[in-house]
Amino acid sequence: MKISSIKIANFKLLADITVEIPAHQSGLVFINGLNGHGKTTLKSSLEWCLFGANQGNDFVSHSTLKGKQPGDFVEVSVEVEFSNSDNSKTYVKRFQTMNVLDGSKSSPSSQPSLLIRIQPANPADPTEILDNPDAWLEKNLPKRLLSYVLFDGEQMEKFFDSKVKSAVEDAVREIAGIDLFDNVKKKLDDIESKTNQKIAKLSGGDASARLQDYERDIRLGEILAQDFETNKQNLVAAEARIKVIDKDLAGLENLSEVVEEDERLNDDLRTLATRRREAQLEFESRILVTGVFSLLKPAFKAVETQASKAAKEGWLPPQFTPASLRALLDSGQCVCGEVLAEDSASAKHIERVIEQFETSSEIGQVLQATSDEIKLTSLSIQGASDGARLLNKRIMELNTDESRLLARREVISSVIANNDADSIAKLGRERSQLQKQRFDLLKDNAQLERQMADHAARIERSKKAYEKATEGDGEVARLRAIASLATRAAAAAGQIHSLVIEMIRKKLESSIDQRFSRLVKKGQFKTEITEDFMIRTVDDLGNYDNLSEGQSMLKAFVFSMSLRDVIGLRLPLLVDTPYGRLSERHRVELSQMLAALVADSANYDGNQVIFLMHDSEYTPYTRKHFLEYNPLETFLSRDDESDVSRLGEGIDPEWLKHTAWKDWAEGIIK
Amino acid sequence: MIKTKRVALSWNQEFKDSVADIRYALRGADEKEQSNGELFMLCLGIGFKWKFKVATPPRKSDAVRLSYLKEKDISVMRAIAISETGRADVVTNEDDVYDIVEQYAAGGLALIAKRLSDGDDIKQWLVAEIFTSFEP
Numbered sequence: 001m002k003i004s005s006i007k008i009a010n011f012k013l014l015a016d017i018t019v020e021i022p023a024h025q026s027g028l029v030f031i032n033g034l035n036g037h038g039k040t041t042l043k044s045s046l047e048w049c050l051f052g053a054n055q056g057n058d059f060v061s062h063s064t065l066k067g068k069q070p071g072d073f074v075e076v077s078v079e080v081e082f083s084n085s086d087n088s089k090t091y092v093k094r095f096q097t098m099n100v101l102d103g104s105k106s107s108p109s110s111q112p113s114l115l116i117r118i119q120p121a122n123p124a125d126p127t128e129i130l131d132n133p134d135a136w137l138e139k140n141l142p143k144r145l146l147s148y149v150l151f152d153g154e155q156m157e158k159f160f161d162s163k164v165k166s167a168v169e170d171a172v173r174e175i176a177g178i179d180l181f182d183n184v185k186k187k188l189d190d191i192e193s194k195t196n197q198k199i200a201k202l203s204g205g206d207a208s209a210r211l212q213d214y215e216r217d218i219r220l221g222e223i224l225a226q227d228f229e230t231n232k233q234n235l236v237a238a239e240a241r242i243k244v245i246d247k248d249l250a251g252l253e254n255l256s257e258v259v260e261e262d263e264r265l266n267d268d269l270r271t272l273a274t275r276r277r278e279a280q281l282e283f284e285s286r287i288l289v290t291g292v293f294s295l296l297k298p299a300f301k302a303v304e305t306q307a308s309k310a311a312k313e314g315w316l317p318p319q320f321t322p323a324s325l326r327a328l329l330d331s332g333q334c335v336c337g338e339v340l341a342e343d344s345a346s347a348k349h350i351e352r353v354i355e356q357f358e359t360s361s362e363i364g365q366v367l368q369a370t371s372d373e374i375k376l377t378s379l380s381i382q383g384a385s386d387g388a389r390l391l392n393k394r395i396m397e398l399n400t401d402e403s404r405l406l407a408r409r410e411v412i413s414s415v416i417a418n419n420d421a422d423s424i425a426k427l428g429r430e431r432s433q434l435q436k437q438r439f440d441l442l443k444d445n446a447q448l449e450r451q452m453a454d455h456a457a458r459i460e461r462s463k464k465a466y467e468k469a470t471e472g473d474g475e476v477a478r479l480r481a482i483a484s485l486a487t488r489a490a491a492a493a494g495q496i497h498s499l500v501i502e503m504i505r506k507k508l509e510s511s512i513d514q515r516f517s518r519l520v521k522k523g524q525f526k527t528e529i530t531e532d533f534m535i536r537t538v539d540d541l542g543n544y545d546n547l548s549e550g551q552s553m554l555k556a557f558v559f560s561m562s563l564r565d566v567i568g569l570r571l572p573l574l575v576d577t578p579y580g581r582l583s584e585r586h587r588v589e590l591s592q593m594l595a596a597l598v599a600d601s602a603n604y605d606g607n608q609v610i611f612l613m614h615d616s617e618y619t620p621y622t623r624k625h626f627l628e629y630n631p632l633e634t635f636l637s638r639d640d641e642s643d644v645s646r647l648g649e650g651i652d653p654e655w656l657k658h659t660a661w662k663d664w665a666e667g668i669i670k
Numbered sequence: 671m672i673k674t675k676r677v678a679l680s681w682n683q684e685f686k687d688s689v690a691d692i693r694y695a696l697r698g699a700d701e702k703e704q705s706n707g708e709l710f711m712l713c714l715g716i717g718f719k720w721k722f723k724v725a726t727p728p729r730k731s732d733a734v735r736l737s738y739l740k741e742k743d744i745s746v747m748r749a750i751a752i753s754e755t756g757r758a759d760v761v762t763n764e765d766d767v768y769d770i771v772e773q774y775a776a777g778g779l780a781l782i783a784k785r786l787s788d789g790d791d792i793k794q795w796l797v798a799e800i801f802t803s804f805e806p
Contacts, residue, residue, distance in 0.1 A: 284699075295716060374749055
């Protein structure tokens with residue numbers, strides 16, 4: 001099924017455009033044009049016509065409205081003509097009558113209408129107008145495959161991200177007819193449930209209670225399974241997002257680490273400043289409280305001098321107080337154990353000491369007390385000094401640490417000066433959070449898996465209890481046989497469902513690998529479509545998704561073509577700005593690969609590729625890769641006066657005035 | 671031994687207002703202000719270190735009550751008096767000792783008050799003065 005003609009009337013920029021695609025050039029078509037000349041509008045018109053995509057309420061060409069009066073009517077229409085492999089033709093036309101509000105606005109006056117007619121291969125046979133055109137469209141151009149018919153190149157670099165996961169899943173479900181299986185399984189489950197209710201009714205109260213238990217356990221099991229599935233999806237989404245962030249940060253990875261280090265440094269500096277302030281305050285407080293006597297140290301020497309002199313002259317009192325010495329004499333024994341007998345030499349010596357104390361000068365006693373106190377004060381000054389020195393050392397260390405961190409921060413600041421540090425830091429933080437979320441989800445899933453296993457055993461017990469409660473009744477036995485049959489049939493539907501999905505996945509993997517290997521180094525990449533429809537590429541070293549941008553985009557094309565093989569439909573592929581935002585190097589790479597893909601498509605009869613390219617995509621250098629496939633070259637130009645786009649054949653003459661096309665026109669490049 | 675009849679040590683009346691400001695400037699990490707005794711000993715220390723005395727102040731403004739002084743404070747005051755006079759017998763007359771320390775404390779207070787009025791960070795200065803005095 002190839003597009004052989006597109007007729008557009010009054011649709012946005014395209015007031016009156018007809019694209020005729022001759023049969024001999026139908027495999028590869030270029031519709032080129034500068035930005036704003038109608039390429040994307042052309043794609044939108046096809047989305048509207050073939051897939052009924054909503055275009056809002058005001059999509060009439062402004063040029064058409066200009067000459068109209070309020071109350072006039074305008075018809076917007078897009079008609080696509082398909083040439084089929086049996087030489088029949090299918091015309092799909094969507095049209096809508098619009099009410100003119102003023103010279104620049106309109107509103108729909110009716111619902112869009114769809115008309116599909118089929119012109120048999122034999123012109124003599126009558127044209128068939130379909131009663132149910134929507135059904136034809138749903139069968140031949142399923143909405144769920146829209147993404148694989150009309151591509152947007154700018155989105156292709158993200159083609160295999162999680163965002164397209166659901167699109168791939170849609171496609172596989174479409175191909176596998178999964179909805180049908182789902183409905184069958186649901187109906188069988190209903191039959192089982194209703195039959196069980198009848199059995200319970202026949203068997204009496206206890207059976208009814210057992211059935212309620214059984215059904216409650218089943219529902220709980222379903223909730224657990226749903227939770228598990230939701231968690232699994234969240235896990236996939238988190239992993240996909242981590243991958244995207246990794247990709248975004250690739251090349252900035254070092255910078256990302258630097259930014260993270262910068263944040264850590266700022267935290268460290270704040271902590272350090274707090275600790276230093278605390279240490280400084282403690283240092284000051286302790287010095288002011290305990291160190292003041294150090295200022296008076298110079299006076300201490302004078303006390304020492306006077307005390308020495310007094311000692312020498314004997315007017316200092318002895319070290320022991322008279323009261324303590326008298327206590328020794330009273331007890332009759334010295335602290336050393338010697339017996340202090342009356343009139344003994346020792347006792348007499350002690351009495352002399354007491355006498356000396358009492359007769360020593362008043363000055364001597366005060367001087368002795370002062371000298372003792374000063375000695376203690378000196379010791380406390382030494383303690384204060386040691387403590388202050390330790391604190392001071394700590395402050396110096398903190399200062400050194402701060403200087404080191406400040407120097408490091410200066411280096412980091414110069415590294416990140418020209419980058420968006422905030423965005424990088426934000427991505428880094430998001431990644432950290434996602435990694436934590438991923439860890440939690442994995443933990444939850446493991447727990448849910450255990451709960452599900454326990455619960456499965458519980459369901460089995462409930463079922464046995466229920467069966468036991470309903471034993472011994474002939475009608476019950478018959479109904480149970482029906483319920484059992486429904487259970488097995490539902491399980492079989494589920495298995496078939498899984499098998500079909502598995503088959504489609506394998507077919508797709510194989511088809512993609514077959515094509516991709518022909519285009520890229522043979523055997524270098526292998527495709528995996530996971531059970532939850534993530535598409536992953538494994539290189540020969542076992543690394544996932546190690547494709548260049550060009551290869552990744554090509555793989556999106558390949559996937560789309562492979563889908564056509566597997567689905568068995570020959571749908572055209574229309575790609576808007578196929579090179580997207582690729583760099584020049586990757587464009588050349590993709591051009592070569594696309595040319596190979598087009599050549600490859602020629603082997604699959606019926607494939608048709610339509611590229612919508614702007615001037616920096618379609619150049620003499622890219623064109624040369626495609627020439628041998630005899631493409632149809634057209635261009636959209638814009639008449640500024642009438643605000644209307646027109647279609648021409650060949651290369652836009654305006655392009656020939658500039659850059660490479662000028663050199664090409666002058667024969668400088670071929 | 672000649673006991674004093676005074677109940678408190680005094681300092682210059684003219685610096686009375688400065689005392690509150692100094693006390694505020696020297697408050698610790700816990701916002702606690704210095705006691706009268708601590709502040710008097712600090713002023714005494716600074717006056718003594720800089721050998722700066724002012725005339726014995728009239729006993730109109732109490733700096734610290736004698737009953738609040740510790741034995742260590744009294745001993746250090748005696749040491750200053752001995753060092754100042756070069757005589758040990760100075761300690762037998764409490765008023766002689768207190769006159770000397772009041773003059774130094776008044777001198778220290780004058781120095782600190784001057785720094786404060788000049789806008790200096792007196793806390794930093796005093797900490798540095800004390801810290802350097804730890805040197806043997």
